[in-house]
Structure formats: structure tokens, C-alpha cells
Amino acid sequence: MGEAMGRVTVVGSLNMDLVARAPRLPKPGETLAGHAFAQVAGGKGGNQAVAAARLGAQVAMIGCVGDDSNGATLKRSLEAEGIDCSALATSASAPTGVALIIVDDASQNAIVIVAGSNAEVTPASVEAQEGLLARADVIVCQLETPTDTVRAALAAGRRLQRTTILNPAPAARKLPPDWFPLIDYLIPNELEAATLSGVAIDTPEDARRAAQALKAKGVRNVIVTLGAQGVLALLDGEDEAGVHMPSPRVEAVDTTAAGDTFIGGFAAELARGSAVRDAIAFGQRAAAIAVTREGAQPSIPHRSEISA
Numbered sequence: 001m002g003e004a005m006g007r008v009t010v011v012g013s014l015n016m017d018l019v020a021r022a023p024r025l026p027k028p029g030e031t032l033a034g035h036a037f038a039q040v041a042g043g044k045g046g047n048q049a050v051a052a053a054r055l056g057a058q059v060a061m062i063g064c065v066g067d068d069s070n071g072a073t074l075k076r077s078l079e080a081e082g083i084d085c086s087a088l089a090t091s092a093s094a095p096t097g098v099a100l101i102i103v104d105d106a107s108q109n110a111i112v113i114v115a116g117s118n119a120e121v122t123p124a125s126v127e128a129q130e131g132l133l134a135r136a137d138v139i140v141c142q143l144e145t146p147t148d149t150v151r152a153a154l155a156a157g158r159r160l161q162r163t164t165i166l167n168p169a170p171a172a173r174k175l176p177p178d179w180f181p182l183i184d185y186l187i188p189n190e191l192e193a194a195t196l197s198g199v200a201i202d203t204p205e206d207a208r209r210a211a212q213a214l215k216a217k218g219v220r221n222v223i224v225t226l227g228a229q230g231v232l233a234l235l236d237g238e239d240e241a242g243v244h245m246p247s248p249r250v251e252a253v254d255t256t257a258a259g260d261t262f263i264g265g266f267a268a269e270l271a272r273g274s275a276v277r278d279a280i281a282f283g284q285r286a287a288a289i290a291v292t293r294e295g296a297q298p299s300i301p302h303r304s305e306i307s308a
């Protein structure tokens with residue numbers, strides 16, 4: 001690997017994560033005693049930006065925090081990673097986004113997000129950052145900001161001939177058909193791929209069918225992340241059957257932000273000019289480290305920790 005750094009611009013959410021650890025996830029109406037609590041920087045956009053920065057890219061963040069202590073903390077933590085926050089707005093009225101996260105002893109999580117200031121990342125605020133978008137090798141979006149905003153970012157990326165990545169998370173419904181041709185890499189997890197494609201996913205073979213259904217809608221590449229089962233990638237110009245790439249085997253303690261780490265690492269590696277399969281493998285090695293650590297941004301490794 002050379003030393004050249006690519007540029008990644010992330011359009012997305014920033015949340016303060018309030019994380020409780022409990023023996024298991026509570027049932028409806030149940031109160032459970034937890035055994036640990038932590039407040040850490042998170043949000044899918046912020047996590048992916050931090051991952052891309054720690055894993056080797058120059059990163060800019062387009063987003064919005066509230067005018068409150070959570071917002072100040074999140075902005076400071078991005079700046080500490082060397083991330084360009086010139087396009088990070090501060091809302092005068094909405095509080096910073098929060099995520100309530102429960103992690104159980106089997107390392108599974110359940111998350112409720114309250115968008116707050118993330119809902120104020122508007123299409124106009126993205127379009128005003130044409131310079132940051134044009135300078136990016138790779139533009140990364142998720143679905144924790146308004147849908148019109150995500151579409152505007154993808155459309156700008158296509159117009160400016162930048163590589164676009166959409167992590168369709170959280171995916172509560174199907175995407176509008178006119179989005180698909182704007183996406184170079186669609187990277188859902190198995191739940192999101194099932195929601196978007198209508199194909200139930202239990203195995204890599206199911207993921208292959210879901211990816212094929214999504215690629216048929218006009219996306220250039222589909223990469224379905226399958227947790228411990230690895231990823232199923234259906235890549236432009238390659239075998240239509242796709243490739244299943246297993247994950248490194250590790251003992252997981254907290255899977256929060258594992259997908260974000262994969263995406264940030266993949267984006268950073270793609271931006272510096274690596275081949276797509278190499279970028280996938282790099283993202284997988286980074287995510288395998290993240291799951292062995294607690295929390296969202298605190299769990300994300302640095303490039304020096306990733307084995308060649």
C-alpha cells in the first residue's frame with residue numbers, strides 16, 4: 001500500500017449515544033437492571049467519517065449539531081480526528097441527535113434514534129458545499145438525514161462524477177427507483193437488503209439473490225454485510241454470481257458501528273485508489289477489530305492497527 005491519501009466527504013448524522021449494557025434486550029413493558037452505562041460519540045455519519053479518517057483518508061463532514069453541550073462535544077471529537085468541519089452547521093432550535101442503545105451480553109444491540117438537528121441537514125445545505133463534494137474522491141451517505149437531502153447528495157455526486165456510496169441505514173422502506181442509478185456502491189446489512197429487495201436473508205445465498213434484485217434496479221455495485229458471515233459483493237464487470245468474502249473470526253463484545261467501520265475503511269481505501277476487493281477486505285479487517293471493543297467511535301481502529 002502506498003502513502004497517498006484519498007478524500008472522503010460524508011453527508012450524514014451525528015448522535016450522542018447513550019449506551020446501557022444489560023444481560024439481554026428487554027421485552028415490551030419490562031424493566032431490566034443494566035450493568036454499565038456510557039455516553040459516547042456516535043451517529044452513522046459521524047462514525048463513518050471517523051472511520052475513514054482513522055483508516056487513512058482526508059475527510060470532510062456535512063451535517064448539523066444542536067447549540068448544546070452534546071453538539072460541542074461531537075464537533076470537538078471530529079476536529080480531534082483532523083476532520084474538516086467547515087460544513088458542520090449548528091441549529092439554533094433543534095437539540096443534537098441522540099441514540100438510545102442497549103447492548104446485551106451476546107453483543108447484540110437495539111437502537112432508538114431521535115434525529116434532532118440531523119433533520120436540519122437540508123438539500124440546500126448540501127448543494128451549498130459543491131466545493132467539498134467536487135474535491136471528494138468518494139461521497140458517503142446514510143439514511144439518518146432527510147431523504148431529500150440524501151438524494152441531493154447522491155445527485156451532486158453523480159453530476160460531479162464522484163464515486164457515491166449509500167449505506168441505506170436504517171432502512172424502514174424501499175428506496176425511490178430514481179435513486180438507484182445515482183449509487184455506485186449500495187452497502188446494506190442483511191436486514192436492510194431484505195427490506196429494500198423483498199428477499200428474506202438467512203444465508204450468503206439469500207444475500208446473493210437480494211443483491212441481484214437490487215443491482216437489477218440500476219445500482220453499479222451491491223455489497224451486503226452479513227456480520228460474522230462476512231460480505232456478499234456483486235461487483236460491476238465481475239461474475240454475476242457475486243463473491244462471498246468471509247470475515248476474520250473474532251470474539252465480539254459489541255457490534256455497534258461495525259458496519260460504519262467497514263464503510264469508512266472501504267471508502268478510505270477506495271479513495272486512495274485500491275482495487276475494490278482489496279478495499280472490501282481492508283474494511284472487513286477494520287470492522288473485525290471494532291467488534292472486539294465497546295462503543296461506537298471509541299471502537300474504531302486506526303490504520304496502523306490493520307494487518308496487511
Ligand code: RIB
Pocket residue numbers: 013015016017041042043044047098099111113144256257260296
Ligand atoms: O451504526 C451505529 C450508530 O447508529 C450509533 O452510533 C447510533 O448513533 C446510530 O446512529
